[in-house]
Amino acid sequence: MNDFSSMNLSHETEKALKSMGFETPTPIQSMTILPLIEGKDVIGQAQTGTGKTLAYSIPAVEKVVGNNKNPQVLILCPTRELAIQVSKVINNLLKYKKEANSVVIYGGQRIDFQIRAIKRGAQIVVGTPGRIMDHMRRKTLNFKDVKMLVLDEADEMLNMGFIEDIKAILEKLPFQKQSALFSATMPKTILNLSEKFQKNRQFLKVPNQKLTVENTKQLYFKIRESDKTTLLSRLLVMRNPHSAMVFCNTKKKVDELVSALKSIGFQADAIHGDIKQMSRDRVMNDFRNKHTKILVATDVAARGIDVENVEMVINYDLPQYHEYYVHRIGRTGRMGKKGYAYTFVTEREFGKLQMIKRYAKIEIEKAKIPSLKDVQRTRAKSLSKDIMKIIDEGDLEKYEAMVEIMTEENYSTLQIAAALLKMVAKTSELDNPILKRKIDQDFKKEKRVRSFNFGKSNSKGRKYSSRTFKRRTRA
Structure with missing residues (x-):
């Protein structure tokens, strides 16, 4: 037809x-x-x-x-x-x-x-x-x-x-x-x-061997429960999405996570069954209008939410039912646009992840937990791409004249460019003073951390569940 x-x-x-x-x-x-x-x-x-x-x-x-x-x-x-x-x-x-x-x-x-x-x-x-x-x-x-x-x-x-x-x-x-x-x-x-x-x-x-959206890059991280919020904050800073949905299995976890994200400077809000309709309408309007970047939700409350251009979905908790994974991931990668879906998996949940993969007939790629250097490097690359795009678009004569005026004050073009980049960075989460302090604290901890492989034993037979995080990082 x-x-x-x-x-x-x-x-x-x-x-x-x-x-x-x-x-x-x-x-x-x-x-x-x-x-x-x-x-x-x-x-x-x-x-x-x-x-x-x-x-x-x-x-x-x-x-x-x-x-x-x-x-x-x-x-x-x-x-x-x-x-x-x-x-x-x-x-x-x-x-x-x-x-x-x-x-x-x-x-x-x-x-x-x-x-x-x-x-x-x-x-x-x-x-x-x-x-x-x-x-x-x-x-x-x-x-x-x-x-x-x-x-x-x-x-x-x-x-x-x-x-x-x-x-x-x-x-x-x-x-x-x-x-x-x-x-x-x-x-x-x-x-x-x-x-x-x-x-x-x-x-x-609809003839489709895969139940999930083709344009969605699906990755999973093996992680301890206590490290999830730290990993989430790194992903949000690294990807800097205009809109992201984070799924938890309980209303209590949703509220706790929203409080944690807000405390370190993220624009986050909650949707679950205990939130009254008037508040739900406000939350959804803020999310649709990009006033709130991060929506944390339970599966039941999120059903029926139709928001275009969700860039990222994060399974903070592995879904309780296989089909929930399909519904969650279907919220990104729509209308031919690229989407990202990240799933946090604890050691005891790994078998359940394999069952979800078989059910949905998909491969979910294992990802390395990003270090703080990875976060900084990715943000720098993203910023440089934006700058190159502006250069390629042209129409910079007015701004070039302004740079020439500044060079007459004995400032080098490198200093001027660095200062402008610093101004741009101040509008991002990475330069948020609360979040920046949190990241700096993590960075100092990370310098003292041994490198662990999730699920692999050391010489004494002990197991560790994160590659780069300290054993009891509090996030």
Whole structure:
């Protein structure tokens, strides 16, 4: 399918797609849109960031009948962030269908607002299972006219324990309905669930031997738990990303890590289940607008967060489930851009890393823990590339004249260049006084440290877990 115009979509939907900047469907969209429009049951599998939301949203919008104000399409999402994201896509597609409306339903929002929105009429309902169940108990949702059900991120809903809620919701929907499941991974539990409520399903999978994004450079470090924050700070200084996501397995660890990063001068913020919606909205706006460079999150809270141009993903904790690795890594290296994914692995977790590699059919390259000299050398190379780029772009006559004026004051061009570089460095984390002091302290420790090989024994049979860090470095 070369473009959306060949799909015989309604004029309003085609116009909306053009206004959104979409002309050519992605592989998962090409595979699933027409079967869904034709009313077939579908299981769609494709990696994160490949356009699954639009793949089911277009058929959903095409199916609604404007003169019937009852819900006709129900879309279930595991988290409120994903529900909000899907709702935005739906509303953009409905831009020129004035007779059709949608509503998003999730916990943390006043339920009376949602009830009023439903009463005004909403043909498409997007929501989380728990809040949908609340409305079912209150009898504020009428599902008698629902003709299409979508389970988005189906694997995550099962991992989060929504299986009983989903079954209860299915029992309230008309028997003669169409259903679609979309997910980046397809564990057996999902296939078993689909067999119970899908008829003659079509399993449509984007042909890709690797589940993770091709443009993402994937590396792992073998490290002690106590050295993780030091390694993280070095990577952040060395790479100096405009945006990075760091994943931890618990809310407590997220809060502790954000506090540690802030204490040494990084712009970091947290996302997890205990953070209220108003604060979550502020955090996400700051991250999208690059006011905050580093977002530290749990897996559940991060699902549904759609941020473009995430340069770096760091698995501070190895994910608890194999499929979580796929979802985490899928947040970088999108739209043909280069991305980096770093995973911190302790000695006892090494076997689990091998299982993740087999599951995702990938190779994750082992990386050497960067020394402080490596950090300084990499930043110097990065700065020199930026300078060379400016030289190649030209248009420097005005600045050359300024340099000539300064040389008349008996300063050499080398001194002038060095002073300007010092000015530039002051805008980076490397010249942050708190972080610089922390790095200097690490550097002094490093001079006294013996070189260790992770997992290899010395002559006395003892094992060490870091190549360059002191045995009990406190970060």
